[in-house]
Amino acid sequence: VQDIPERAHLYNGQTPQGFTMEIAIAAHAKASVDGIDNATDDVQLALRIGHRAVIVDGGPHNIKITHAPDLEIARLLLERKLGRSKVVRLTRPFSFDEREVLCTPDITRIAVRPLLGSICAADLRYYAGKRPADALRRKLPMALLHEGVGEVVFSPLPELRPGTRVVIVPNIKRCADPTCRACASEHIGENYCPSNAFLSSGEDGLMQSLLELDARNVVPVPDDVATDVAVMTEVASIGVGAIRRLEDLAGTACVVGAGPVGYATQVVAAELLGHEPVLVKHGDPMPAADIYFEAAGGVGAEAAIRDIISAARPGATIVLLGVSENEIPLNTRLVLEKGLRLVGCSRSAPIDHRVTLELMAHPHVAAKIKKLVISQRFQLSRVREAFDFALARSAWGKVLIDLTA
Numbered sequence: 182v183q184d185i186p187e188r189a190h191l192y193n194g195q196t197p198q199g200f201t202m203e204i205a206i207a208a209h210a211k212a213s214v215d216g217i218d219n220a221t222d223d224v225q226l227a228l229r230i231g232h233r234a235v236i237v238d239g240g241p242h243n244i245k246i247t248h249a250p251d252l253e254i255a256r257l258l259l260e261r262k263l264g265r266s267k268v269v270r271l272t273r274p275f276s277f278d279e280r281e282v283l284c285t286p287d288i289t290r291i292a293v294r295p296l297l298g299s300i301c302a303a304d305l306r307y308y309a310g311k312r313p314a315d316a317l318r319r320k321l322p323m324a325l326l327h328e329g330v331g332e333v334v335f336s337p338l339p340e341l342r343p344g345t346r347v348v349i350v351p352n353i354k355r356c357a358d359p360t361c362r363a364c365a366s367e368h369i370g371e372n373y374c375p376s377n378a379f380l381s382s383g384e385d386g387l388m389q390s391l392l393e394l395d396a397r398n399v400v401p402v403p404d405d406v407a408t409d410v411a412v413m414t415e416v417a418s419i420g421v422g423a424i425r426r427l428e429d430l431a432g433t434a435c436v437v438g439a440g441p442v443g444y445a446t447q448v449v450a451a452e453l454l455g456h457e458p459v460l461v462k463h464g465d466p467m468p469a470a471d472i473y474f475e476a477a478g479g480v481g482a483e484a485a486i487r488d489i490i491s492a493a494r495p496g497a498t499i500v501l502l503g504v505s506e507n508e509i510p511l512n513t514r515l516v517l518e519k520g521l522r523l524v525g526c527s528r529s530a531p532i533d534h535r536v537t538l539e540l541m542a543h544p545h546v547a548a549k550i551k552k553l554v555i556s557q558r559f560q561l562s563r564v565r566e567a568f569d570f571a572l573a574r575s576a577w578g579k580v581l582i583d584l585t586a
């Protein structure tokens with residue numbers, strides 16, 4: 182020991198060190214020309230060519246991983262931040278349970294904190310026990326909600342910084358078969374592969390404080406799209422996905438069913454088809470058309486599909502978007518006579534979410550989509566109120582839950 186320096190004048194330097202690109206390139210180029218191969222860090226090279234370095238404050242958790250114990254410290258820090266999630270699960274109809282679950286963070290994936298979610302008819306069917314008993318037995322307990330917006334908490338990708346608002350794509354890829362026809366084909370779509378999963382359908386949905394997702398399952402929300410508009414992305418993306426899968430966009434189109442999916446499909450179709458399709462409500466006469474989006478579903482599906490088949494023009498395409506628990510008779514004679522095409526489509530891919538958000542960045546589209554949601558907000562801590570309200574409600578409008586409260 183030759184000397185003990187005055188501590189007040191010492192700094193603990195952290196990496197990374199920041200430079201403008203020109204300075205970094207010039208410093209390294211000069212070092213290479215001069216044959217320097219023993220520099221400790223980049224700042225040293227910048228100082229060599231006459232630049233001045235300034236000190237900025239860092240954070241104590243920005244540790245450098247050099248030795249094996251550093252990795253252990255990093256893992257502990259990450260686990261403290263990402264290692265536990267508060268999950269609210271439906272255990273049986275009308276009953277929720279909240280608990281903290283421990284998880285092992287995977288730093289190759291994106292950690293998202295759900296912010297705002299919307300109740301779907303599918304969630305309500307679980308809540309009210311309207312699914313077959315064996316489905317309830319198999320799928321519960323489960324966190325509900327698959328339509329929502331979150332905020333990135335951790336991400337290994339520079340383009341997805343913490344704090345970025347993202348729409349969560351609820352199709353979870355599980356299929357590991359590289360020859361799978363459903364996953365490989367854009368037209369069948371990986372969401373129809375039976376090996377894959379779907380949030381709040383056998384897989385914990387958004388009613389949790391932290392969710393780990395693959396990069397493909399998060400789509401950044403453009404700055405000018407409000408969170409209570411972006412929360413409708415999944416709902417509106419179903420129509421976008423249906424249109425993407427159509428081979429022929431010519432002719433007149435018609436949306437049947439004035440629920441949220443029908444209304445949102447009319448909004449996105451007006452943009453993507455270049456003309457606004459007629460929205461056919463329950464009891465309206467069915468117009469002749471070349472493309473039908475059937476979004477009636479439920480008990481209305483049978484009458485809607487019957488009327489569509491009789492009104493359809495020859496060669497028309499009927500896209501079935503509405504979910505019905507019942508089997509429905511089909512007039513196959515008319516389907517054959519007119520050469521109709523029936524396409525089933527209820528789930529959308531990440532690309533459809535992206536396109537939907539681009540459409541929502543147009544103020545006139547955002548204004549129409551915003552009409553889908555009611556202004557009242559419910560809190561996750563009082564989640565039963567939200568579901569009871571949605572269940573009792575006969576009026577139009579999606580019920581939103583603040584997932585942070």
Ligand SMILES: [Zn+2]
Pocket residue numbers: 301302303327328
């Ligand atoms: Zn839904």
Ligand SMILES: [Zn+2]
Pocket residue numbers: 356357358361362363364371374375376377
């Ligand atoms: Zn597959």
